[in-house]
Amino acid sequence: MNKNKDKIISLKRYICGYEEFNFPILYKKCSIPKKKLPINVFMLEHRKYGTILINTGCSNLLKHNPVSFAKFLTKYSVTFTEEDFIDKQLEKDKLDPRIVRKVLLTHCDPQCCGGLKLLPRYELCSGAKVLTLVILCDPTDGLMPSVMPPQEVPKKAAGIFEGQTILKDYFKWVFDVFGDGSILAVDLPGHAKAMTGFFLPEKNIFFAADASIDESAIENDLTPSSALLKSQCYPNDYSDTLNTLKSLKKDYPEITFLFTHSSFLMNNE
Numbered sequence: 148m149n150k151n152k153d154k155i156i157s158l159k160r161y162i163c164g165y166e167e168f169n170f171p172i173l174y175k176k177c178s179i180p181k182k183k184l185p186i187n188v189f190m191l192e193h194r195k196y197g198t199i200l201i202n203t204g205c206s207n208l209l210k211h212n213p214v215s216f217a218k219f220l221t222k223y224s225v226t227f228t229e230e231d232f233i234d235k236q237l238e239k240d241k242l243d244p245r246i247v248r249k250v251l252l253t254h255c256d257p258q259c260c261g262g263l264k265l266l267p268r269y270e271l272c273s274g275a276k277v278l279t280l281v282i283l284c285d286p287t288d289g290l291m292p293s294v295m296p297p298q299e300v301p302k303k304a305a306g307i308f309e310g311q312t313i314l315k316d317y318f319k320w321v322f323d324v325f326g327d328g329s330i331l332a333v334d335l336p337g338h339a340k341a342m343t344g345f346f347l348p349e350k351n352i353f354f355a356a357d358a359s360i361d362e363s364a365i366e367n368d369l370t371p372s373s374a375l376l377k378s379q380c381y382p383n384d385y386s387d388t389l390n391t392l393k394s395l396k397k398d399y400p401e402i403t404f405l406f407t408h409s410s411f412l413m414n415n416e
């Protein structure tokens with residue numbers, strides 16, 4: 148492929164918080180020790196649409212409701228400081244947060260939505276199911292109401308992708324975020340009420356959010372324990388989705404999977 152014509156020009160990772168995972172408890176017969184993993188936000192530079200973020204990481208807005216935040220910390224071992232916030236990190240890179248024109252949101256979790264309100268102007272893009280949950284945000288839903296964007300933030304649901312892609316052998320529906328084939332989207336059921344994964348065909352990168360804790364479950368063919376399954380919204384769907392990703396990786400080893408908590412270094416780090 149001619150790199151000079153690629154629609155996605157560059158990809159960078161920001162670490163916007165950390166979460167600890169106890170692998171021996173979360174997977175059957177697992178020798179991987181407990182790991183403190185990053186909460187990743189990815190920044191893409193699109194030739195036509197400019198600067199795009201995938202998710203937004205943690206921010207102090209999560210502490211807005213102290214009771215909900217304390218409850219959240221009993222379930223998730225999440226840590227973050229002000230230096231981790233996406234707006235602070237962009238400013239450190241001499242980037243005005245206003246350059247972010249699109250946010251691709253994988254799902255409505257505090258670790259993905261925490262920084263949305265730190266960005267002054269953007270269009271929120273995802274699968275229709277995820278955007279519906281954003282619009283219908285339950286005001287009693289723990290931390291989420293304090294981090295959800297105002298209703299007037301423009302939203303764009305990915306339309307059906309008519310072209311050819313290997314993803315059609317694995318997923319019933321494949322969507323096209325911008326209608327130009329640069330970023331495809333699929334539903335990844337199980338982890339949350341709705342979750343969207345994003346595939347960059349030019350780069351063979353599949354951002355699969357929280358469909359797995361990180362790439363080690365796919366690389367080592369780990370089986371989720373009942374403890375891990377119980378913490379998912381729809382446990383059977385979570386297993387099915389993980390198995391789909393394992394088959395995709397087996398058939399196409401050249402695909403790089405990135406997750407919210409992937410720990411390996413990117414090319415430019």
Ligand SMILES: [Zn+2]
Pocket residue numbers: 254256338339357
């Ligand atoms: Zn999640």
